[in-house]
Amino acid sequence: MSTKVEAPAVCNSCDKVIQGRIVTALNKKWHPEHFVCNTCRKPIDGAKFHQHNNGVHCVPCFTKHHSPRCHGCGDPITDRVIQALGVSWHAHHFVCGGCKKELGGGGFMEQAGRPYCSDCYADKFATRCKGCGNPIVDKAIIALDAKWHRDCFTCMKCRNPVTDSTFSVMENQPLCGKCA
Template identity: 35%
Template sequence: MAGGTTCPRMTERFDCYNCKESLYGHKYILREENPYCVKCYENLYSNTCEECKKPIGSDAKDLSYKDRHWHESCFHCFQCQVSLVDKPFAAKDDHLLCTECYSNEYSSKCTECKKSIMPGTRKMEYKGNSWHETCFICARCQQPIGAKSFIPKNDQYFCVPCYEKQFAMQCVQCKKPITTGGVTYREQPWHKECFLCTGCKQQLSGQRFTSQEEFPYCLTCFSNLYAKKCAGCSNPISGLGGAKYISFEERQWHNECFNCKKCSVSLVGRGFLTDKDDILCPDCGKVI
């Protein structure tokens, strides 16, 4: 945009692009290389002030915010009327407010210090409460938690390392805190990955196990190490999980292995005879 009163030679016409009035001896404004008298330019292109609803003239400073415009003298706080020129401000319901008025009316109050959290400053929020970043601190180490993970307890907030030191149970095996999950065995806490079979060292969490002299064993290791052997198939008899077995004179059999040595008929619940280490049904025993 440019304006002035200097005109071309008097022999040429130099008129307003809109109203065609001569611009000789008058102030004019160029827009896209076309000359306009001041009145036409302002009628066509001037913005309307949001405050006073009057055009913002070509010789006035036009202040804009989100496609809205104000005279410099009209750009002030909606509540206290202080000028907002070259000052921070906030918008609420189409009104402009200085930071102090906005803070008093609308800003969140810090749960810790009870002061307003000013617009543009970082705040921490949790379950409907707000804090200044510097006020949201660990109850144990008193350091700002910031964007780090935290754990609430009894209306207090702890960074994870402090919570583990103060509250978390420690694993019997590795002596480190148990923060999630865990296994309880004989009223003592274990990490799942630390609760292992005494024999094969496989994890016992999530599977059946038993114990011998207070040491935990998976069923396979327990059977191999401590279970009695079946006199029929020589495999371990664990007796775990309600498995049934037959016992006779310090010998044991799986139910399915307690059969006549000669005809293989099951002797479970039946009478039987013995021939040295063999067991026989009454029929086969007659021919001994």
């Protein structure tokens, strides 16, 4: 008959036997008053703590000293972090520089370090078509020292698209081969 006697729990901090309540964390045992935050040195009460740089930190200290800071507001980020443009953002602060719509995890365009949705970017920064004045966000025809939408590069007389590689010019406007 064998009886297994368990060794008494020894505190990871003071190496003394623990009588009464035991804190078990990180596969070690502690007196409750010895499982402390590496920053404020107060006992960590409850089950929530963070590990950082081989130490443990209470939630308030970790948030204050180690959480990433939002580029938009400067406050610590304790929930979802968006990493964009080389900095961290709260999801609700990563917004279009034009319409202020949240950009979330979707695509965006950058101009001078600010994010923009595709519509605002096109409206503010894209080249404008000489024919209609609207932004060109796709392929363009470059002719007559300007850029044109394919559908806007039309003959000034018949208004049909000019599709030939050679065309005539009248008053700095294209003319198709038939109207020239």
